[in-house]
Amino acid sequence: MLKRKVSIIDYGIGNLLSVREAFRFLGCEVNTCKEPEEVKSLDILVLSGVGNFSSAIQKIKQKNLFDAIDTHVKEGKPLIGICLGMQLFATVSYENGIHKGFNWIKAKVERLDENESRVPNIGWREIKHLDNQIFKRLRDSSFYFMHSYHLVPEENSCIIATFQFGKAQIVAAVKKDNIVGFQFHPEKSQADGIRVLYNTLESLK
Numbered sequence: 001m002l003k004r005k006v007s008i009i010d011y012g013i014g015n016l017l018s019v020r021e022a023f024r025f026l027g028c029e030v031n032t033c034k035e036p037e038e039v040k041s042l043d044i045l046v047l048s049g050v051g052n053f054s055s056a057i058q059k060i061k062q063k064n065l066f067d068a069i070d071t072h073v074k075e076g077k078p079l080i081g082i083c084l085g086m087q088l089f090a091t092v093s094y095e096n097g098i099h100k101g102f103n104w105i106k107a108k109v110e111r112l113d114e115n116e117s118r119v120p121n122i123g124w125r126e127i128k129h130l131d132n133q134i135f136k137r138l139r140d141s142s143f144y145f146m147h148s149y150h151l152v153p154e155e156n157s158c159i160i161a162t163f164q165f166g167k168a169q170i171v172a173a174v175k176k177d178n179i180v181g182f183q184f185h186p187e188k189s190q191a192d193g194i195r196v197l198y199n200t201l202e203s204l205k
Contacts (some may be wrong), residue, residue: 002026002027002028002198002201002202003027003028003029004028004029004044004201005028005029005042005043005044006023006028006030006043006044006046006201007030007032007033007043007044007045007046008020008023008030008031008033008045008046008048009032009033009039009045009046009047009048009060009065009069010032010033010034011034011049011056011059011060011063011065012059012063013049013050013051013055013056013059013084015048015185015187016032016048018185018187018188019046019048019082019187020032022194022197023046023197026197026198026201028201034063034065035063035064035065036063036064036067036068037068039065039068039069039071039072040068040071040072042072042077043077043078044077044078044079044080044201044204045069045072045077045079045080046079046081046082046085047069047079047080047081047082047085047088048081048082048083048084049082049083049084049085049088050083050084050146052084052095052096053084053087053088053093053095053099053101053109053149054093054095054096054097054099056084057088057099057100057101060088066102073102073104073178073179076177076178078178078179078180078204078205079179079180080180080181080182080197080200080204081179081180081181082181082182082186082187083146083147083182083183083184083185084147085181086173086174086181086182086183087101087109087149087150087151087183088101088102089101089104089105089107089151089174089179089181090102090103090105090107090108090109090151091105091106091107091108092108092109093108093149094108094109094110094111095109095111095149104176105151105153105158105174106153106154106155107151107152107153107154108151108152109150109151109152110149110150110152111148112147112148112165112170113165113166113168116165116166116167116168117165117166119148120146120147120148121145121146121147121148121165122145123144123145124142124143124145125142125143125145125164125165125172125184126140126142126163126164127141127142127143127161127172127173127184128141128161128162128163128164129141129160129161129172129173130159130160130161130162131161131173131175133199133202133203134160134173134175134180134196134199134200134203135160135161135196136199137195137199138192138195138196139191139192140192141192142189142192143172143184143193143196144184144185144188144189144193145163145172145183145184146185147183150170150171150183151171151174151181151183152171153171153174157176158174158175158176159171159173159174160173160174160175160180161173170183171183178204180200180203180204182196
């Protein structure tokens with residue numbers, strides 16, 4: 001069990017309950033934060049979410065959380081992004097227009113190619129991982145996905161896992177300095193998802 005303090009950002013979009021329960025299962029002290037003043041004193045932030053990129057950014061800014069979250073990361077404090085939360089790491093998204101993200105990773109968010117496979121991508125996909133720390137001691141390598149858009153980084157150095165989508169290799173997870181992001185839902189991916197969260201918390205200082 002891990003005695004880490006984890007705070008999930010509550011900006012009105014996301015599956016907070018299942019994410020919270022996953023971290024509690026690991027022995028973490030878990031709470032949610034809604035105010036920018038709360039972010040300043042936190043240890044590990046979790047940015048989760050499902051739905052639309054532009055709506056997420058808009059709600060984060062409406063609640064005056066954008067600058068506080070950005071400062072948290074730029075000060076070297078750890079943050080975990082899940083599903084839409086990982087996509088918000090990007091420079092720009094082309095979902096329903098052109099929308100700027102946090103720009104922590106030089107990347108764009110684009111719609112999955114329907115010529116490659118069915119969109120949205122919902123269900124279990126086997127991943128190919130490139131990080132032996134975060135993906136160590138797994139029983140399997142399949143995780144639960146639910147998305148129509150995906151992250152396309154300018155450089156491959158941040159990519160720590162991919163999955164096959166037709167003939168295309170799609171980013172399943174990224175890591176850069178103090179931030180880690182998952183396109184899949186570890187909190188919905190049974191034992192291996194919990195193991196990945198455990199390994200991620202171990203790796204983040």
